[in-house]
Amino acid sequence: CCKNVKNPTDTIDPVKNFERWKKKYNRTKTRVKREKRQKRRPEWQVEKEAIQRLVNKYNEVSNVFLLFTPGLMEAQYRQPTEIQRQTIGFALQGKDVLGAAKTGSGKTLAFIIPVLECLYRQQWTAMDGLGALIISPTRELAYQTFEVLRKVGKNHEFSAGLIIGGKDLKNESEKIHRTNIIICTPGRLLQHMDETAAFHASDLHMLVLDEADRILDMGFADTINAIVENLPKTRQTLLFSATQTKSVKDLARLSLKDPEYVWVHEKAKFSTPATLEQNYVVCELHQKVNMLFSFIRSHLQKKIIVFFACCKEVQYLFRVFCRLRPGMPILALHGKQQQMKRVEVYNDFIKKKNAVLFATDIAARGLDFPAVNWVLQFDCPEDANTYIHRVGRTARYKEGGEALLVLLPSEEKDMLSQLQEKKVPINRIQVNPEKLTSVQQKLEAFLAQEKEQKERAQRCFVSYLRSVYLMKNKDVFDVFQLKLQEYAASLGLAVAPRVRFLNKVQKQIADPGQSGGPGDVAPHEEEKELKSFKAQLRGDGLKSEAQESQSSDEEDDEEEDEEKLQPGPTGLIFGADETEEDEDMRDLDLLTVKRKDVFSLEEVDQDDEVRCSCLWWCQFCGHQCLLILDLGTQRGMVQQWPPLQRTAVPATEGEEDDCTSGINVEEARERLRREDQEFDKLEYRRKVKEKHRVRLRQRSAKKNGSNQAEKAGKTRQKQKYRVRLQFSHSVKRFLH
Numbered sequence: 001c002c003k004n005v006k007n008p009t010d011t012i013d014p015v016k017n018f019e020r021w022k023k024k025y026n027r028t029k030t031r032v033k034r035e036k037r038q039k040r041r042p043e044w045q046v047e048k049e050a051i052q053r054l055v056n057k058y059n060e061v062s063n064v065f066l067l068f069t070p071g072l073m074e075a076q077y078r079q080p081t082e083i084q085r086q087t088i089g090f091a092l093q094g095k096d097v098l099g100a101a102k103t104g105s106g107k108t109l110a111f112i113i114p115v116l117e118c119l120y121r122q123q124w125t126a127m128d129g130l131g132a133l134i135i136s137p138t139r140e141l142a143y144q145t146f147e148v149l150r151k152v153g154k155n156h157e158f159s160a161g162l163i164i165g166g167k168d169l170k171n172e173s174e175k176i177h178r179t180n181i182i183i184c185t186p187g188r189l190l191q192h193m194d195e196t197a198a199f200h201a202s203d204l205h206m207l208v209l210d211e212a213d214r215i216l217d218m219g220f221a222d223t224i225n226a227i228v229e230n231l232p233k234t235r236q237t238l239l240f241s242a243t244q245t246k247s248v249k250d251l252a253r254l255s256l257k258d259p260e261y262v263w264v265h266e267k268a269k270f271s272t273p274a275t276l277e278q279n280y281v282v283c284e285l286h287q288k289v290n291m292l293f294s295f296i297r298s299h300l301q302k303k304i305i306v307f308f309a310c311c312k313e314v315q316y317l318f319r320v321f322c323r324l325r326p327g328m329p330i331l332a333l334h335g336k337q338q339q340m341k342r343v344e345v346y347n348d349f350i351k352k353k354n355a356v357l358f359a360t361d362i363a364a365r366g367l368d369f370p371a372v373n374w375v376l377q378f379d380c381p382e383d384a385n386t387y388i389h390r391v392g393r394t395a396r397y398k399e400g401g402e403a404l405l406v407l408l409p410s411e412e413k414d415m416l417s418q419l420q421e422k423k424v425p426i427n428r429i430q431v432n433p434e435k436l437t438s439v440q441q442k443l444e445a446f447l448a449q450e451k452e453q454k455e456r457a458q459r460c461f462v463s464y465l466r467s468v469y470l471m472k473n474k475d476v477f478d479v480f481q482l483k484l485q486e487y488a489a490s491l492g493l494a495v496a497p498r499v500r501f502l503n504k505v506q507k508q509i510a511d512p513g514q515s516g517g518p519g520d521v522a523p524h525e526e527e528k529e530l531k532s533f534k535a536q537l538r539g540d541g542l543k544s545e546a547q548e549s550q551s552s553d554e555e556d557d558e559e560e561d562e563e564k565l566q567p568g569p570t571g572l573i574f575g576a577d578e579t580e581e582d583e584d585m586r587d588l589d590l591l592t593v594k595r596k597d598v599f600s601l602e603e604v605d606q607d608d609e610v611r612c613s614c615l616w617w618c619q620f621c622g623h624q625c626l627l628i629l630d631l632g633t634q635r636g637m638v639q640q641w642p643p644l645q646r647t648a649v650p651a652t653e654g655e656e657d658d659c660t661s662g663i664n665v666e667e668a669r670e671r672l673r674r675e676d677q678e679f680d681k682l683e684y685r686r687k688v689k690e691k692h693r694v695r696l697r698q699r700s701a702k703k704n705g706s707n708q709a710e711k712a713g714k715t716r717q718k719q720k721y722r723v724r725l726q727f728s729h730s731v732k733r734f735l736h
């Protein structure tokens with residue numbers, strides 16, 4: 001019966017059948033021929049042609065770019081985000097790009113993909129040296145970018161190096177010239193440019209400046225200029241930032257050639273992600289600690305970041321909150337930690353499902369902690385841009401998130417108008433006083449038991465006041481409006497520590513002619529001091545100087561905090577006698593209108609296990625890492641070197657503890673003397689570096705000349721080293 005069944009595609013007409021057969025035969029013949037031809041050709045040539053076909057299609061590529069890097073597929077990046085869609089196309093065409101987009105919108109991949117593509121297209125090998133340079137403002141961000149590069153570029157064979165500070169240049173120097181992609185912080189890179197003879201960037205193809213606004217805010221403008229001077233003019237430059245500032249535009253003018261401006265959310269109604277819900281509460285200073293505790297207790301299953309104004313606040317509150325056992329893991333990240341500890345805390349927080357991270361602004365920019373539910377700004381941010389970066393740690397890439405800003409009554413009006421100006425949609429909500437738990441008595445008990453804790457509380461107190469005092473925007477930050485005694489009590493202190501710099505300023509304001517007091521210093525010194533205080537009062541004083549003098553990473557900024565914040569060596573020695581012990585204040589007069597229940601607090605067993613970060617005491621303290629990694633094999637080598645010392649003269653033991661009792665004149669003078677000596681040394685080194693830089697420039701100019709000739713030879717050499725089958729396959733898949 002089967003014999004009678006006809007194939008539906010068969011026709012009775014034999015001519016048509018023959019035509020169809022012939023077509024099929026020809027197609028197969030061509031394919032077999034092509035395959036034979038390809039087999040005869042070396043793989044590098046096949047790859048080169050595939051790349052060329054790919055390059056010809058770049059105009060169409062921006063929509064489907066994710067198809068052809070297997071690393072991206074494996075990392076679950078399937079569709080480009082808006083900033084990626086708009087910038088990658090330009091970058092692949094070799095154009096300079098200035099890219100700006102909201103926080104969490106995927107800027108990292110927007111430069112990592114072009115970096116990999118660019119080097120792949122050039123068929124770059126380990127022997128070609130440095131091909132791409134990515135500069136990040138902080139070590140954490142550099143580390144994070146390195147991790148993304150590792151993930152996405154795992155099918156490539158480029159070597160990548162993370163250079164984020166340290167002193168032992170020698171070990172780095174041995175490897176750095178073999179590194180194809182360097183991710184670094186600016187200070188350390190310049191040091192290599194100046195001091196590592198084997199290191200040169202004359203073949204560099206691509207420079208990336210990530211978080212450019214932060215790089216500039218941290219006072220790296222000169223460093224960046226010096227770095228850019230050492231790079232070839234033919235390079236391509238990509239510059240990214242979440243906020244557009246005038247200084248970013250200035251930097252772009254200096255470092256980019258005919259750039260394409262991609263400002264994805266320029267016309268957006270709001271400058272923060274749409275999935276972010278933002279609220280603020282107005283709270284008296286002395287209620288803030290209670291509020292924080294109650295907030296944590298009511299969000300035990302969440303992942304929260306709390307931002308503070310200074311390290312000492314983080315240090316103290318971290319410790320006492322651990323002891324208070326709120327019922328969830330508490331971690332702390334601030335600049336006074338060793339680098340390894342910072343990295344461990346960072347990794348630990350990433351892994352945790354529910355935890356609270358107490359942090360300073362070192363965690364505010366660029367860091368991509370997954371699944372953060374809440375950002376709580378315990379202290380008012382310096383300005384609206386800092387606010388935007390802080391809240392940007394949640395609601396990343398289509399995820400939802402919530403942000404709560406805590407404002408003092410004196411900060412509310414001006415901060416809100418700043419936020420409005422920056423198109424930040426934020427609503428006022430009220431705290432439900434019934435849900436507020438007072439922890440003051442417990443803190444008092446802790447401090448009574450432990451002297452060390454009490455000293456921390458005192459430092460926290462003084463440090464916070466200083467940070468407020470040194471803020472530029474005096475309309476928002478007014479230290480004289482703060483109720484000091486009440487604030488001290490809220491930290492568990494029975495007596496408010498004497499804040500000499502405030503006493504002094506107040507005295508000067510009240511009686512400008514009055515001399516300092518007992519134990520005073522020479523009159524001309526006092527005049528200087530007075531001038532400096534007035535400058536600070538005007539808002540152009542220490543803060544901006546401190547910012548300007550920041551030279552490398554945030555860690556050290558914070559390390560120096562104590563030093564810089566001391567208003568000059570002669571200023572604070574007015575030894576007013578011990579203040580009288582005031583009554584403890586326990587003003588629980590709270591806001592009463594309830595519009596939203598922020599503290600939907602449920603009673604939780606106080607004995608809940610507290611899992612504070614045991615990684616806090618890191619066994620590697622005192623060492624940092626340079627990771628040189630072969631992206632193809634994922635083999636990493638870790639080497640250690642001593643941590644970077646940022647202050648010109650290291651503080652002698654006990655100096656750090658000085659903040660509650662003013663400065664010792666003799667010590668201060670000695671310190672100044674040492675600073676002077678160190679300054680001379682640094683100046684001498686600077687000159688040597690300058691010379692060295694000139695030499696490097698000459699060398700790179702020479703090299704550029706001979707490079708052209710070398711290039712032709714190199715291409716031939718490369719065929720031996722090309723094994724990038726996976727990539728080629730996906731390219732082929734795309735092309736067919």
Ligand SMILES: Nc1ncnc2c1ncn2[C@@H]1O[C@H](COP(=O)(O)OP(=O)(O)OP(=O)(O)O)[C@@H](O)[C@H]1O
Nearest residue numbers: 077079080081103104105106107108242366368397
């Ligand atoms: N194409 C994509 N598909 C899926 N997820 C993505 C994509 N691009 C980025 N992401 C994810 O979005 C998150 C935010 O990305 P990224 O850190 O690059 O943002 P950003 O714009 O640099 O933020 P910030 O301004 O805060 O530094 C990351 O977790 C990243 O993995």
